Amino acid sequence: MFKLEVYSKLVVSSTIAATVALFAAGCMSGGTAPSSSPASSELSIDGGVTYPVVNGKTGPYHVISVSDEYKKQNNGRVPNHAELKKWNTDVMASYVYNEDPTAEGLPEGEGSVEEGEALYEKQCVMCHGDFGSGGGGYPALSKGNAYELQKTLKNNRYKDPEADGPVRLFGSYWPQASTMFWYIRDGMPHPKSDTLSVNETYALTAYMLNINEMIVDGEEVDDEYVLNREKFLKIKMPNEDGFEPNIKGPNTLPGVKAYFGKAENFGAKNLNQGAERCMTDCQKPTAKTKYIQNGGIKDFIPDMNTVRDLPVKEEVAVDPKEVYANACAMCHSAFLSPGAPEWAGYTAKGMDKVYANGINGTEGGMPAKGGANLSDKNFKTVVDYLVNGK
Incomplete structure (x- = not known):
């Protein structure tokens, strides 16, 4: 989870940068940047180019000026530290930006797998199914050993049509266990969210680790396992390093900019599109990309039934x-x-x-x-x- 003050800066800067980049990157001409790029131009958060305002223009585009009347309006104030701290419910916010997590939002407490199972059977099983198997439209929480399932995330079905597709579950897909702790604490059980104690949240998190057959600091999370704050900080999720670009560490923003500045990093090269940024018809099917014709997800496992007609009803004449x-x-x-x-x-x-x-x-x-x-x-x-x- 992002720390609130950092997240706020990221959202604001990303929104502004993305808006400028949408025009400055030349989307009207196919997405390539103007050839006469000012020497002081820089990459935006999504890899597009932002240009300084010169004579009321950024590159070839005019900038909408802010009126003096608008500047006089009261647009609020920057929240103070106490307000930010009260609103910030993140568990391990600093984990995203620092190699050494401080986990300032993770409370002291403990809970066992056995206690978590009892809570699950009482408040969770009716939606998420036995042992987190899912059901009734609610997501599954486990399908077995997370480490084995995580391997399917590395299978590229564009190269190998017979490969198993990725299994996106808590154990095999989520990069941080703190997300599970936070979600249980603040969102579960539906519709009585925020009713669980800290110890109950630890217990349910321990049970999630157990049904995903996880190992923490060399110790198997078995039925007798007790999870506390100290052990929680040692959890390493199987897919912790499986996302691109990497947003961990103090150089997050420049790293993301550099990553998206190279189109081949997010598929252009693999899709036979060269290295230019693409805005339309970017997924042209080739012999290697037959599974992405017309866009959208086609490779469901098991294959989806494409026939969606309602049962034919025999029509009876009326008087x-x-x-x-x-x-x-x-x-x-x-x-x-x-x-x-x-x-x-x-x-x-x-x-x-x-x-x-x-x-x-x-x-x-x-x-x-x-x-x-x-x-x-x-x-x-x-x-x-x-x-x-x-």
């Missing part, structure tokens, strides 16, 4: 007189009753228009299909009865 009596007569007995001559004023534009008005409803008048649960075909039969009287 239009009966439908009229039950659903239409309340209004139509006084207005446009079956076979009334006034229908001629509505059918002059064709029956298709009459059908459409009935099926879709009319503003301030008839509701769609008069509120009846009928297929379009059966509804048209009722309309024919109303118009013709037979």
Whole structure:
């Protein structure tokens, strides 16, 4: 988790830099930067080029000036340290930016796997399934040994169609255990979040490590394992170093800028696109990239059933007189009753228009299909009865 004050600076600077880069990088001309780059230009957070304002322009683009009236507005103030500390609920915020984590937000406490299992069975199993297997639309928390599952993250199915796809679970995918501690503490159990004690949070986290068959500082997290603050700081997740770019350490921002400054780092070279930044049609299929045609995820495991049609229902004909009596007569007995001559004023534009008005409803008048649960075909039969009287 990012520390709040650092995160705030990152969000603001990233947003501004990304906005400037969107124009300065020349997205209107395919995403390449102007050839006449000022010597003082620099990379933005996403690798685009930002340019200094010279004569009211950045590169070839004009800058929207901020009016004096806007400058007079009260846009708030910088929060003080006490406010930031109160709002900051991160567990190990400094871990992201420092090689040596201070874990200032991680409280003292302890909890055993056995206690965590009891809590899980009482408050979690109904959503996340037995042993974290998932179910009912809620995510799985474990599928077995995290170290074995983590290996699937390294399999590139673009190169090997037979390779197992990545398994994205807590143990095999998440880079920091502190995220699990924070999420349990602040978000679980639904809908009674923030009701667990510190010790209960440690216990449930220990159980998560247990069902993922994790090892902490050389010790297997078995049924007797007790997790505390000291042991927590020694947890090394299997996929801790599996994300790019690396955002750990004091040189995070320049490192990210440099990473995204090379398009081959995020796929351009592998996708046979060269090293230029790309804004449109970036994933052109080739013999090596047949799995990303038209974009989107195609390589689900197991393969998804592409047929999504609803079961075909056998349509049963209705008696239009009966439908009229039950659903239409309340209004139509006084207005446009079956076979009334006034229908001629509505059918002059064709029956298709009459059908459409009935099926879709009319503003301030008839509701769609008069509120009846009928297929379009059966509804048209009722309309024919109303118009013709037979």
